[in-house]
Amino acid sequence: MDVRLRRKREAAAKSTRIQEVNRRVILDAALEVFSAYGFRGSTIDQIAERAGMSKPNLLYYFKRKQDIYVSVLEETLAQWLQPLADLDPAGEPEAELARYIARKLAMSAERPEASRLFANEILHGAPAIQKFLKSTLKDLVDEKAGVLRRWMAEKKIAAVDPHHLIFMIWAATQHYADFETQVRAIMGPEAETASFRMATADAVTSLFMNGLKPR
Amino acid sequence: MDVRLRRKREAAAKSTRIQEVNRRVILDAALEVFSAYGFRGSTIDQIAERAGMSKPNLLYYFKRKQDIYVSVLEETLAQWLQPLADLDPAGEPEAELARYIARKLAMSAERPEASRLFANEILHGAPAIQKFLKSTLKDLVDEKAGVLRRWMAEKKIAAVDPHHLIFMIWAATQHYADFETQVRAIMGPEAETASFRMATADAVTSLFMNGLKPR
DNA sequence: GTTCCCTTTTACCGCTTGGTCAACTTTCGC
């Protein structure tokens, strides 16, 4: 076997460890910075500082600012859609929806930065993930909308346009992450407590579940 | 009377006209630019170009970029909260809420840029309108929450935490402006039609009104 | 038509920021 090729492979396998660590650190730092200040509002220096390395070093792992941004977006996208993907067509409709809402609320509470990152990206026209929205996301939503439509036809839940139902669940649940500042300004410091989070879950769930009771 | 003072007054009265026109043009341009790219993402040159004037000329009317931003924010804030302010404590609960939701949806459809401007500001921690949120907005919301609470006590509508109810109405209605890109990616070009807007109104209204039916 | 002030423009400054380069250090297989 070619010696250079072998070297290269070994090197790749070895360096992967340190590369993986640094890429991980960078992406974590980038999520925080980008979600707080947006793409244009963030600087490579900021990300580098939070990642504990110099700017040229960071650029050794990601050639361009855009690359970091796209990477962190792609990485979080999958996680973000997992709850919807997990909506079980064979499950009990009301329980499935209640679980979906609960998981979305939990994610908003636990990883608000991820929610804000998307919100910002979409707010500005989703320049980096247009294709994803029109393909993967659309397919997933259409599929699950079909499931909801079936449940409605079977009178298991009230009839509402299923796409709009999904949008409203997204809106209501992500609101608490994206508009956290506003919620906190109105509700005061209490808004950070666990009991507030429970009250939120109660209110959102009860409104949706009442609204969706078959009648 | 002092001649200089008189001159100054006359001049002020005269120049007000051209100043008013130019300030209007600038603020309109600024709303579009800021809502599309955010504060950091927007440049004075962009706003000046859309306003049809040179950068220094624009800066003659607004000394700093921040000033334009704050002005356009303040101006749109009042309009944005009018529907909530108009919620009539003496009205019929279900009709009042339906009307409120309808107005919010109409505003999101007609002036999505205004919605996006706020969304972006709040998403990034509302640095320019913190005080407003904590005073004027909080007072208004608390007041209307009181009205909702009374309606619930009177069994006119179902009992849900009134603050959360308001948040959810905001979330659901503004979603169609703030996340328009996503909605369009999923629903296709149809999302821009009037019939889609009607379907939206139907879905949102029916879910909330069913969810709030007294039981 | 002259004067004065408001308005507009041209040229420019300094700082920030994305990105490069060349040199230095560390790591690791041998």
Add this chain to the structure above:
DNA sequence: GCGAAAGTTGACCAAGCGGTAAAAGGGAAC
């Protein structure tokens, strides 16, 4: 321990951008 590759950094550059200075243009009062 040696050599090569990977990793790291300080110095630097060019472009973009917020903002200024100064002087020219324009219009109404007298």
